Amino acid sequence: MKTTKTIIAWMEDKPGVLARVASMIRRRNYNVVSLAVAPTETPAISRMTAVLECDASQEKLVGLQLRKLVNVTNVVTDLTPDKAIFRELALIKVNADASKRSEVIHLAEVFRGQVVDVGPQTLTIEATGTQDKIDSLIELLKPFGVREVARTGPVAMLRGTANGRGISGNGRKAEQ
Amino acid sequence: MKLTGAQIVCEALVREGVDVVFGYPGGAVIKLYDTLIDYPIHHVLVRHEQAAAHAADGYARATGKVGVCIATSGPGATNLVTGIATAYMDSSPIVAITGQVPTNLLGRDAFQEVDITGITMPITKHSYLVTDVRELPHIMKEAFYIARSGRPGPVLIDIPKDVQAAETEFDYPDEIELPGYEPPLEGDPQLIQRMADMINAAERPLILAGHGVILSEAEEELLALAERGNFPVATTLLGISAIPETHRLALGMVGMHGWKHANQAIQRCDLLIVLGARFSDRVTGKISTFAPDAKIIHVDIDPAEIGKNVEPDLAVVGDVKRVLRALIPLVQPRLCVEWITDLLRSKQQYQDPQAFQPKNGRLTSPMVIREIWRATGGQAIMVSDVGQNQMWEAQYYFHDRRRGLITSGGLGTMGFAVPAAMGVQAAYPDATVWATVGDGGFQMTIQELATIVQEKYPIKIAILNNGYLGMVRQWQQFFFERRYAFTPISSPDYLKLAEAYGIPAKRVSDPADLRSSVEEAMRIPGPVVLEFLVEREDNVYPMVPAGASISEMIERHMVEEGA
Numbered sequence A: 001m002k003t004t005k006t007i008i009a010w011m012e013d014k015p016g017v018l019a020r021v022a023s024m025i026r027r028r029n030y031n032v033v034s035l036a037v038a039p040t041e042t043p044a045i046s047r048m049t050a051v052l053e054c055d056a057s058q059e060k061l062v063g064l065q066l067r068k069l070v071n072v073t074n075v076v077t078d079l080t081p082d083k084a085i086f087r088e089l090a091l092i093k094v095n096a097d098a099s100k101r102s103e104v105i106h107l108a109e110v111f112r113g114q115v116v117d118v119g120p121q122t123l124t125i126e127a128t129g130t131q132d133k134i135d136s137l138i139e140l141l142k143p144f145g146v147r148e149v150a151r152t153g154p155v156a157m158l159r160g161t162a163n164g165r166g167i168s169g170n171g172r173k174a175e176q
Numbered sequence B: 001m002k003l004t005g006a007q008i009v010c011e012a013l014v015r016e017g018v019d020v021v022f023g024y025p026g027g028a029v030i031k032l033y034d035t036l037i038d039y040p041i042h043h044v045l046v047r048h049e050q051a052a053a054h055a056a057d058g059y060a061r062a063t064g065k066v067g068v069c070i071a072t073s074g075p076g077a078t079n080l081v082t083g084i085a086t087a088y089m090d091s092s093p094i095v096a097i098t099g100q101v102p103t104n105l106l107g108r109d110a111f112q113e114v115d116i117t118g119i120t121m122p123i124t125k126h127s128y129l130v131t132d133v134r135e136l137p138h139i140m141k142e143a144f145y146i147a148r149s150g151r152p153g154p155v156l157i158d159i160p161k162d163v164q165a166a167e168t169e170f171d172y173p174d175e176i177e178l179p180g181y182e183p184p185l186e187g188d189p190q191l192i193q194r195m196a197d198m199i200n201a202a203e204r205p206l207i208l209a210g211h212g213v214i215l216s217e218a219e220e221e222l223l224a225l226a227e228r229g230n231f232p233v234a235t236t237l238l239g240i241s242a243i244p245e246t247h248r249l250a251l252g253m254v255g256m257h258g259w260k261h262a263n264q265a266i267q268r269c270d271l272l273i274v275l276g277a278r279f280s281d282r283v284t285g286k287i288s289t290f291a292p293d294a295k296i297i298h299v300d301i302d303p304a305e306i307g308k309n310v311e312p313d314l315a316v317v318g319d320v321k322r323v324l325r326a327l328i329p330l331v332q333p334r335l336c337v338e339w340i341t342d343l344l345r346s347k348q349q350y351q352d353p354q355a356f357q358p359k360n361g362r363l364t365s366p367m368v369i370r371e372i373w374r375a376t377g378g379q380a381i382m383v384s385d386v387g388q389n390q391m392w393e394a395q396y397y398f399h400d401r402r403r404g405l406i407t408s409g410g411l412g413t414m415g416f417a418v419p420a421a422m423g424v425q426a427a428y429p430d431a432t433v434w435a436t437v438g439d440g441g442f443q444m445t446i447q448e449l450a451t452i453v454q455e456k457y458p459i460k461i462a463i464l465n466n467g468y469l470g471m472v473r474q475w476q477q478f479f480f481e482r483r484y485a486f487t488p489i490s491s492p493d494y495l496k497l498a499e500a501y502g503i504p505a506k507r508v509s510d511p512a513d514l515r516s517s518v519e520e521a522m523r524i525p526g527p528v529v530l531e532f533l534v535e536r537e538d539n540v541y542p543m544v545p546a547g548a549s550i551s552e553m554i555e556r557h558m559v560e561e562g563a
């Protein structure tokens, strides 16, 4: 049985690190649903939020196997909505000529989206939120004709003061 | 002091205590070789880079130190791949150094450019592509540290030509800065207490020792634990020699070709204490029926091994030696009389008596192995290849010497034995080293006879010539209605071949000549090739078919009439 799993990993910002992560994921027969990687508040450390699809029996191992990579400094796997916030950004380009424009803008506003580009035939909406929220916005825009969607995949952060010191080097879960 | 990249590599090798490297030169390492020759490091010129990696691996397994191999870019580097994968699967610490095209040509498909760090990513513990000579000192330091610490493994360092020539101030770091790398060593004391409680409460405890016991040099602790509670000790293939095999409590190998009593012990125990092993499919058979009555304790240094194949009832992450040291005082001394007497009784039937009977007057491989055991008093360093010969070696030689068996377990690499034996002999010039190989595997790295001669390694090579890729033939016999599809294999005249290399050789087919031939080989100071013409269609028993429960063993009497 397959299951999806969201994890956060911190890694040294060195050449080839992402290739190592990807290589591990492929070798262990997991699937990448989305990956978001960018610099962090700490110099030379990047942060990755990954949504992976894996066999349910392997779910516990993903974080440990990532943690084994020498350049991965920390991994947090215990990410449930009560413990973490998830946000994704999407750019959605919708067909909207003059007659439909205000209707589309209204919909975007309901979702706290912003219009970031207006063309004669199209509007491009920037929306952020949970995956669900973006899914439903796209669903509602479909009747107008969605031309293109660019999504970042979710980024995640633990709530409150939890700092994400997840799987320490000895593989035991530290306090979160 | 300013040094070139090549000098930095050599300086680092010296500082890491490397006295021998195995390699093969080429355009992309010519600068390194030009420098290496001035250093007090012996370079062994192999005849194929695969052998350099296996030799480094053999050296590492025999000593616990890091083995080093060197190859040029492109084909030299790719030739290392099988050897690196072999070391990776068996957690063997090697550092592989490859030459690379100059940095300004990287990514341009230059002559003999290959992305070796990319190719080896899934089969290395870590790797480096050095693009700046100033990084070289700490990369060298890190590479050796990563290779040997925690769960050991191969590390590859790819060094472009221009980086070998470039100069920088040399300062070998004392400290290592690896924020993401901290191997767990000490086990959690609370978990160790629970482990002791479970052991003290068990009626039929069994220890299963894996390679981790040897890698962490926990042989003494293992023995102390076993003797304290009178606990029987079974081993995996790579765990062989974790306990002297003639020890009263040693049950021998488990798994697909494990001993019947050892597999039965797993199936009957109520507590299985697994030390530094990874529940390979060759050990567990069908997982749902593995150790059905047992609670399982898993001790391993690699947290990602816990629950990978078998979910333990208790896991202690840590170095086996340290965990055992903390554990032993907590374990109640006792005798487990019933359990152990029962097991030791079935161990009496340890050997398959039929395996020693000449068949149609012909030699059998078990007879040969047992004779080598007798002649070496169980104290040789045995280096075995892959196939039936490997299983017979594991079954019929009782390894009493620490690190007394070197074999490719996880990858099962044919052609491993002869080059790995070179690495072993390089580490221990005076040790008795035997390589036992099949006629198939021997022909895979046969070219290394020249290296053996050049290096004057006194390795004794025993070829168990059955005229078949025997292990595959055995599967064909059992599971493919004896259709021997492409498994008969011919051999050259090994006597002439050995003569061409200048190695004394003898062919043995009569069981009556066995003892004198082995003893004669032992008396010859240099290398010897012994070709044993053994029974062609003999099988390794018992056998657990792939995917079956380890309770379901095929035994000789089920297959052969009159046996």
Ligand SMILES: Cc1ncc(C[n+]2csc(CCOP(=O)(O)OP(=O)(O)O)c2C)c(N)n1
Pocket: B385, B386, B387, B388, B389, B390, B412, B413, B414, B415, B437, B438, B439, B440, B441, B442, B464, B466, B468, B469, B470, B471, B472
């Ligand atoms: C490099 C490699 N290729 C193929 C195999 C598959 N294989 C496993 S055992 C075996 C037969 C080995 O034959 P031989 O060396 O003659 O040993 P025997 O089994 O006859 O003792 C083969 C082909 C392997 N393990 N390694």
Ligand SMILES: [Mg+2]
Pocket: B438, B439, B440, B464, B465, B466, B467, B468, B469, B470
């Ligand atoms: Mg053979």
